[in-house]
Amino acid sequence: QVQLVQSGAEVKKPGASVKVSCKVSGYTLTELSMHWVRQAPGKGLEWMGRFDPEDGETIYAQKCQGRVTMTEDTSTDTAYMDLSSLRSEDTAVYYCATDPGSGYFDYWGQGTLVTVSS
């Protein structure tokens, strides 16, 4: 049974950066493909990108490309999502979620609320 525990809520000013962590237990990070999904208040789910453990590549959605970086620390089984140049429209709950290899999410973190406000 995989468990994903994310870091706590953040409040950031426009232009700043935020780094959200996702600690894996029950499996090692190298066995999983980790994705990040966000949800703005009252809005739908938005896929942000993924880390592919098979070749170490990260693939990002076009919307955040250039501002988002997804990394992993296999020594601590922790995945990270770093979003820079924050804007008010980046205010959202950010989720990490695992993909067993067929493009679906079987385990989700509890979500991390990131609020961007001056």
Add this chain to the structure above:
Amino acid sequence: QSALTQPASVSGSPGQSITISCTGTSSDVGSYNLVSWYQQHPGKAPKLMIYEGSKRPSGVSNRFSGSKSGNTASLTISGLQAEDEADYYCCSYAGSRTLVFGGGTKLTVL
């Protein structure tokens, strides 16, 4: 990467069946049998209900079923129950290791 199209809302009475559609293109839904469906209650993380178009994870009621025809995938919930009231999202593989979600559908059990 345009979002898949879902109806904003659907409703049904307890015991009835409802179907939620998810329309994409020949580049996503139409090209791959890799559509998944998620249930989300307010304030909670999404929960996987259907994967690879029509497969149910262990523990998900057989009242939930998935199908696909052309560029449109569908989620059917039979024997509606009060606890089914939630938001539902479809998601499809879109090639080049990318994924795309639908806009979401609010299900109301009358």
